[in-house]
Structure formats: structure tokens, C-alpha cells
Amino acid sequence: xxxxxxxxSVSQLNEYIHSLLGLDPLLKNLxxxxxxxxxxxxxxxxxxxxxxxxxxxxxxxMFRQNAYSLRFAPYDGQQVVLSxxxxxxxxxxxxxxxxxxxxxxxxxxxxxxxxxxxxxxxxEGLFDEPHKKPLPTEIHRIxxxxxxxxxxxxxxxxxxxxxxxxxxxxxxxxxxxxxxxAASIVRGIEKLNQTxxxxxxxxxxxxxxxxxxxxxxxxxxxxxxxSKKPVVSAVGHETDVTLCDFAADVRAATPSHAAELIVPxxxxxxxxxxxxxxxxxxxxxxEMQDRQDELSALIRRLSPVxxxxxxxxxxxxxxxxxxxxxxxxxxxxxQRKEALKMxxxxxxxxxxxxxxxxxxxxxxxxKRLVTGISQVxxxxxxxxxxxxxxIYTNVLGTEDNYGDEKTDL
Numbered sequence: 031x032x033x034x035x036x037x038x039s040v041s042q043l044n045e046y047i048h049s050l051l052g053l054d055p056l057l058k059n060l061x062x063x064x065x066x067x068x069x070x071x072x073x074x075x076x077x078x079x080x081x082x083x084x085x086x087x088x089x090x091x092m093f094r095q096n097a098y099s100l101r102f103a104p105y106d107g108q109q110v111v112l113s114x115x116x117x118x119x120x121x122x123x124x125x126x127x128x129x130x131x132x133x134x135x136x137x138x139x140x141x142x143x144x145x146x147x148x149x150x151x152x153x154e155g156l157f158d159e160p161h162k163k164p165l166p167t168e169i170h171r172i173x174x175x176x177x178x179x180x181x182x183x184x185x186x187x188x189x190x191x192x193x194x195x196x197x198x199x200x201x202x203x204x205x206x207x208x209x210x211x212a213a214s215i216v217r218g219i220e221k222l223n224q225t226x227x228x229x230x231x232x233x234x235x236x237x238x239x240x241x242x243x244x245x246x247x248x249x250x251x252x253x254x255x256x257s258k259k260p261v262v263s264a265v266g267h268e269t270d271v272t273l274c275d276f277a278a279d280v281r282a283a284t285p286s287h288a289a290e291l292i293v294p295x296x297x298x299x300x301x302x303x304x305x306x307x308x309x310x311x312x313x314x315x316x317e318m319q320d321r322q323d324e325l326s327a328l329i330r331r332l333s334p335v336x337x338x339x340x341x342x343x344x345x346x347x348x349x350x351x352x353x354x355x356x357x358x359x360x361x362x363x364x365q366r367k368e369a370l371k372m373x374x375x376x377x378x379x380x381x382x383x384x385x386x387x388x389x390x391x392x393x394x395x396x397k398r399l400v401t402g403i404s405q406v407x408x409x410x411x412x413x414x415x416x417x418x419x420x421i422y423t424n425v426l427g428t429e430d431n432y433g434d435e436k437t438d439l
Contacts, residue, residue: 044120051125057116062127063135064088066108071097077104081112081127089126090114096130101141102239103269109135140239144246148273151248156255157276163260165280166228169292171198173227173259175218178203182233182264182285189289197293200227206234211244216253223258230257231288232274233264245272254278264288386417403428 038046051057064081071077075094080087090112104110112132118125133141151157172190176182183201190197202218205211215232222230232254234242244250245265254261254277263278264285275281282288378384382392392415393400400406406425414421 040123041120044118044123048118048120051117054116059113059115061111061113063109063111066104066110067106069104069106077129079104081110089124090129091126092129092132100132100269101144101271102134103236103267104132111135134238140243144239144273147246147248147251148276151251151273151277156251161255162279165260165262165292169194169197169228169294171200171225171227172289172292173200173202173222173225173230175202175204175215175222175230175232176234176285177206180206180235182235185284185286186231186289189286190293193290193293193295200225206244207237207241208244212247212250215244215250219250219253219257219261227259229260229262229292231262231264231282231285231292232278233262233282233285233288234266235285236267236270242266242270242272245274250274251277262288262292383417386415391416391421403430 062081064083067080067082067087069077069079075097077090077092077097079090079092081090082088092112092114110132111134112127112129114127114129114131116125116127155161172186174183174186176186178201183199187199190199200222202222204214204218206215219230219232232245234245236242242265245263251273254263254274260280261278262280262282263272263275264282264287265272265274268283280291282291386392393406394413394415395406395410398405400412406412406428408425408427410425412423412425414423
């Protein structure tokens with residue numbers, strides 16, 4: 031057998047094997063069945079485990095982005111079917127499967143039914159966000175639909191009483207697994223909707239897809255959707271996702287988490303109240319300090335020296351106003367005197383007495399002033415007013431301005 035003169039390093043060999051595995055179409059996309067062992071969930075979110083059967087074992091890794099899509103929690107001894115590709119981890123020289131999807135073995139048909147129902151309910155709008163009801167801000171009573179003997183109700187009571195002992199828990203026991211579990215869950219939801227509870231928790235502990243199947247049943251999904259009370263779904267562990275979770279108003283990772291979401295923590299509320307009180311106190315102190323500063327400034331402005339100065343300024347202003355008003359008053363009086371004098375002159379000019387003193391007279395017949403000859407008759411008595419008295423006479427005759435004498439009046 032011819033010998034090769036080529037000598038490889040370990041890194042080169044592992045790189046070569048890695049490239050050969052990548053060229054095999056079967057190893058690039060395969061499905062494999064086996065039992066999980068040495069399962070470990072890393073803090074990074076990656077899953078590390080081995081897959082074995084009765085005759086062999088192979089290492090497997092499932093990276094975080096694929097692990098998040100799992101709808102169950104893998105565990106040692108579980109039979110699974112996974113898909114992915116085979117490659118070599120060059121640093122350690124280990125051949126391993128890079129897992130992309132994984133499902134429990136033996137429930138493939140059930141999982142397919144789950145996906146079909148999910149797509150149908152989604153198309154009907156049973157999972158639509160606008161339909162979801164908000165949780166009440168004040169919680170007095172919680173209705174719980176779960177088994178009366180499981181750890182779920184104990185966890186809910188424990189968390190609720192720790193956060194606020196005043197909140198009541200009303201349990202409507204039901205079956206959570208088995209053939210008639212779905213009908214039992216629906217009865218519990220409908221019964222609690224007729225009570226005065228503020229919100230419902232529907233849930234159970236973790237398990238396989240088969241164990242949780244009652245919460246994927248159509249009648250349960252529609253009962254959760256139709257509930258008049260807000261529903262919090264708390265089925266299984268954080269990685270378990272049921273159709274009930276999608277239809278509920280709120281999904282909780284665990285039953286304990288559901289109680290934390292619903293029941294307000296009195297210690298947190300008290301802390302918020304204390305913080306608000308401190309904030310109001312500080313605001314009041316700042317306001318008082320501002321007013322004190324304003325008062326101090328006002329006192330400084332109203333000191334005796336400043337006050338006297340202000341008073342002197344006001345008195346001087348008053349004296350100036352008084353002087354100005356006096357001048358205006360005197361000027362007005364003089365103006366009134368002048369106007370009165372002119373009125374007196376004008377009045378004297380038209381005074382009848384003055385006219386009489388110039389030799390004129392006024393004749394009155396029966397106390398009426400005579401202004402024309404047509405107002406008197408022959409023999410009529412007249413009173414003639416002159417400057418120094420009155421002359422009484424009678425009419426002997428008249429003569430107009432044209433020299434025409436009239437005697438037959």
C-alpha cells in the first residue's frame with residue numbers, strides 16, 4: 031500500500047473532516063430519533079445534550095435562537111425527534127448534531143393538530159389584540175380555575191397573600207388532564223363569570239404536550255375568548271405555550287407569575303406612597319422657603335428709613351398736586367369773573383331802565399305793553415312808564431308814522 035508523504039497537523043485534519051461532512055447531502059439535513067441524556071441549559075440560552083439509543087450516543091447542541099421556539103421543556107430520558115445537520119467541532123474533534131428543531135417522539139400528529147387549530151383560531155380573530163381586556167386596577171377577588179389538589183392553587187394563594195392578604199381567592203376546582211378535562215375547565219370559567227370576581231386565572235402545572243392538551247381544546251379556547259371577566263392564562267412552565275395562552279387577555283409564565291401580575295404588592299404601594307409624600311413635603315418646604323424669601327425682601331423694602339423716604343416722596347407729590355390745583359382754581363375764578371363782567375355789560379346795554387333814562391317811555395294798556403296804535407281805543411286809560419315813575423292818561427287820538435290822524439278808534 032503506497033504511503034503518503036503528506037503530514038497534517040491536527041487542526042488541518044479536523045478542518046478536512048469538517049469540510050467532508052459538509053459535502054454529504056444526507057448529513058446536511060436529517061432527522062434523527064433518540065433519547066435525551068446529559069441535558070444542560072446554559073445561561074446563554076444554548077442547549078447541550080446527548081442523543082442515544084440502545085447501541086450508540088452522539089453529542090448535540092441547540093443554539094439559543096432555535097431553543098426559544100420550543101413548545102416544551104426537554105428533559106433526560108425523553109424520547110425526541112430532532113432535525114438539523116452533522117458537523118465536526120474542530121477544536122475538540124467531536125462530531126455532533128447541530129439541532130434546529132425538536133419535538134417529543136410519538137406526538138407528531140398531536141402537534142400537527144395543534145398547529146392547524148392555532149392557524150384556524152388566528153384566522154377567526156380569537157387571538158386578536160383589540161379583543162383583549164385590560165386587567166383591573168383594583169383587585170378584591172380572584173377566581174381560579176384549576177385542580178384543587180395541585181401545587182398551582184397553593185402557589186397562587188401563597189403569592190397573593192404575601193403581596194396583599196386582603197385579596198380573596200375563589201377556587202372553582204376542575205380536572206386539568208384527561209378526556210373530560212376540557213369540559214370541566216369550561217364549566218369553571220362559565221361559573222366564575224357569574225360571580226363577583228374581578229379576574230380569572232386559568233392554569234395548571236407543567237407537562238408534556240399530551241398532558242397540557244385540554245388547554246388546546248377548541249371549547250376551552252372559545253370559553254376563554256368569550257369570558258366577560260379578564261382571563262390570565264397560567265398553563266405549565268415558561269416554555270409551555272398552549273392555545274389558551276393566545277386567547278387569554280394576559281399570559282403568565284407560571285401560576286405564581288399570574289398572581290404577581292394581578293395582585294398589587296402592598297409594600298410597593300406603600301413605598302410609592304412614601305415617595306409621593308416625601309415629594310409633596312419637599313415641594314411644600316420649597317414653596318415655604320420661596321415665600322419666606324419674598325417676605326424678607328418685602329420687609330427690607332419696608333424698613334423705617336425707606337418707609338419715611340417713601341412717605342416724604344408721597345407728601346411732596348401731594349403738595350405739588352395741591353399747588354397745581356390751587357393755581358388752576360384761581361385761574362378758573364378769574365376767568366369766571368371776566369365772563370361775569372362781560373355779561374353785566376351786555377345786560378346793562380339792553381336794560382330798559384337805561385333806555386327810559388334817555389327820554390323814552392313805555393305805554394301799558396290794561397297792564398299790556400303797547401307796541402302799536404292798533405292796540406288802543408279812543409278814551410282808553412293808559413299808564414306811561416318813564417325813568418322816574420308812571421304817568422296815567424287816556425287816548426284822545428292817534429297818528430301813524432305817515433302823519434295820518436285817526437280819531438274814530
